[in-house]
Amino acid sequence: xxxxxxxxxxxxxxxxxxxxxxxxxxxxxxxxxxxxxxxxxxxxxxxxxxxxxxxxxxxxxxxxxxxxxxxxxxxxxxxxxxxxxxxxxxxxxxxxxxxxxxxxxxxxxxxxxxxxxxxxxxxxxxxxxxxxxxxxxxxxxxxxxxxxxxxxxxxxxxxxxxxxxxxxxxxxxxxxxxxxxxxxxxxxxxxxxxxxxxxxxxxxxxxxxxxxxxxxxxxxxxxxxxxxxxxxxxxxxxxxxxxxxxxxxxxxxxxxxxxxxxxxxxxxxxxxxxxxxxxxxxxxxxxxxxxxxxxxxxxxxxxxxxxxxxxxxxxxxxxxxxxxxxxxxxxxxxxxxxxxxxxxxxxxxxxxxxxxxxxxxxxxxxxxxxxxxxxxxxxxx
Amino acid sequence: xxxxxxxxxxxxxxxxxxxxxxxxxxxxxxxxxxxxxxxxxxxxxxxxxxxxxxxxxxxxxxxxxxxxxxxxxxxxxxxxxxxxxxxxxx
Numbered sequence: 001x002x003x004x005x006x007x008x009x010x011x012x013x014x015x016x017x018x019x020x021x022x023x024x025x026x027x028x029x030x031x032x033x034x035x036x037x038x039x040x041x042x043x044x045x046x047x048x049x050x051x052x053x054x055x056x057x058x059x060x061x062x063x064x065x066x067x068x069x070x071x072x073x074x075x076x077x078x079x080x081x082x083x084x085x086x087x088x089x090x091x092x093x094x095x096x097x098x099x100x101x102x103x104x105x106x107x108x109x110x111x112x113x114x115x116x117x118x119x120x121x122x123x124x125x126x127x128x129x130x131x132x133x134x135x136x137x138x139x140x141x142x143x144x145x146x147x148x149x150x151x152x153x154x155x156x157x158x159x160x161x162x163x164x165x166x167x168x169x170x171x172x173x174x175x176x177x178x179x180x181x182x183x184x185x186x187x188x189x190x191x192x193x194x195x196x197x198x199x200x201x202x203x204x205x206x207x208x209x210x211x212x213x214x215x216x217x218x219x220x221x222x223x224x225x226x227x228x229x230x231x232x233x234x235x236x237x238x239x240x241x242x243x244x245x246x247x248x249x250x251x252x253x254x255x256x257x258x259x260x261x262x263x264x265x266x267x268x269x270x271x272x273x274x275x276x277x278x279x280x281x282x283x284x285x286x287x288x289x290x291x292x293x294x295x296x297x298x299x300x301x302x303x304x305x306x307x308x309x310x311x312x313x314x315x316x317x318x319x320x321x322x323x324x325x326x327x328x329x330x331x332x333x334x335x336x337x338x339x340x341x342x343x344x345x346x347x348x349x350x351x352x353x354x355x356x357x358x359x360x361x362x363x364x365x366x367x368x369x370x371x372x373x374x375x376x377x378x379x380x381x
Numbered sequence: 382x383x384x385x386x387x388x389x390x391x392x393x394x395x396x397x398x399x400x401x402x403x404x405x406x407x408x409x410x411x412x413x414x415x416x417x418x419x420x421x422x423x424x425x426x427x428x429x430x431x432x433x434x435x436x437x438x439x440x441x442x443x444x445x446x447x448x449x450x451x452x453x454x455x456x457x458x459x460x461x462x463x464x465x466x467x468x469x470x471x
Contacts, residue, residue, distance in 0.1 A: 063402075065401060065408065065415060066415065120412075
């Protein structure tokens with residue numbers, strides 16, 4: 001916030017990390033997708049190559065140095081190579097987040113030549129054939145092929161698997177597959193309940209028993225493989241009693257740029273009412289970061305209500321996630337109700353209690369799930 | 382793990398050293414993170430080029446900062462960087 005007598009740069013640190021969601025187009029239909037429900041509305045408004053490079057240059061000048069190229073599926077844009085190579089020249093450390101679909105040898109060679117630093121491959125337990133995905137040889141062959149390419153081009157194999165109620169019991173098969181792919185790092189993160197995952201929350205949240213089983217299996221793999229394959233296991237924050245330090249605080253390090261040029265302090269902020277997020281087409285990154293009302297809205301702690309305002313942990317978690325507070329309590333200034341000090345904490349514990357009910361048969365659940373696809377996106381817009 | 386003093390040092394795959402004007406510092410970049418280096422750590426790491434050994438780096442620093450007894454501090458820091466996996470020997 002711009003206080004009297006202080007220039008913005010005195011109190012606000014520059015962004016360090018840019019996440020460029022270059023397109024929301026995606027060949028997959030992940031039920032846990034965190035892209036906005038109305039993602040299809042961005043299809044005809046995507047930034048051009050030049051507009052992307054201008055925004056990245058401006059952010060780099062402010063001091064941003066980590067860059068994620070994500071989506072959607074970023075490989076759906078045929079200028080991904082150009083964006084990566086130019087960003088690398090600007091001095092970004094560039095990380096490509098992909099499902100691997102469309103990652104041919106020609107493309108990976110171009111990325112390597114352009115200076116791409118890291119590839120993070122997500123495991124797409126995500127198609128409409130979800131029930132068969134683990135036995136699908138097509139998926140498995142594709143994964144192995146992409147994994148081999150990643151190794152061949154001297155990248156570490158970083159695998160990201162989103163876990164949820166419907167796949168978490170297959171953890172052993174998933175890890176065996178990761179081992180066969182010679183993964184160096186495997187992140188097993190439970191889905192967070194935003195956007196599509198929020199719509200599907202009750203079908204995606206695992207029971208405590210499922211989580212304990214999955215973690216035990218992870219520990220067996222850890223004991224056997226040690227540093228050869230590093231495993232990170234993340235439980236849903238609904239199971240915690242303190243909120244996550246979301247984005248390390250609003251507008252402190254992270255700048256998300258949506259395909260249509262909207263500048264956001266996180267992937268989800270578009271949903272928050274009452275804030276007008278600036279567009280890279282109309283504004284420079286400097287004014288967006290330092291001066292826009294939206295980026296200043298939840299900086300510092302002046303916006304906080306009780307119990308956050310007087311809480312001795314407010315500098316640790318910044319009151320949690322503004323989007324989660326809004327979704328679950330109707331007011332983004334409330335404490336994230338994951339916190340046990342929140343007067344709304346029961347909305348979280350009630351949901352967790354619901355997740356302890358016996359699992360319904362898959363064929364009963366399937367028709368109730370809302371898949372991320374263009375038709376549903378237009379319907380939900 | 383002790384570090385051979387006569388072997389060429391280089392950065393481990395995925396680690397990149399870079400001068401950041403905005404931070405007025407050398408930073409070490411790695412996937413999804415960065416370490417802002419102190420001035421002396423920057424002086425040491427910027428001498429890593431895939432050819433120089435720990436001994437070469439100490440000599441080079443002694444020449445750049447005559448009169449200072451750097452040997453122990455530089456050795457300690459290089460061992461720390463090696464233990465952390467930032468730098469490796471071939």
